[in-house]
Amino acid sequence: MTAARLTHSDLAERLNLPLSTVVELRKREGWPHVRLGKAVRFTEAQVEQIVTSHIVTSAPEAAPMFPGHRPHRPKR
Template structure:
């Protein structure tokens, strides 16, 4: 995890909670369970702009193969 630059403004957990219209406890729980990327400053959770973008647009889930042929093809292509 990279540290924030001096010029980069960190988003507080209260600001993030306001943006998502959830409680700060929800934000803290998502950080404690490592579901959201964050920077911990002492006991405080902070977020860079890049981490905020990751939270807003999570990676697409990997699609599971539906047929036996697709499963075999996927297994062979990963070797």
């Protein structure tokens, strides 16, 4: 098998995230990974799966134009 296997540090560098964030997200989000004894590694296919699973397609809610301003909402 010649597929590259990335460490937590390699993945953190690639995603431009702190190492602690990558470790926490792997555990909390159940990111796919390969465990070899105590060592955790990520294949290129798994990295692609991780990234595509976090793509956000909806626009974020607009921030208020002025501090303290709340958007008008019709009464029910």
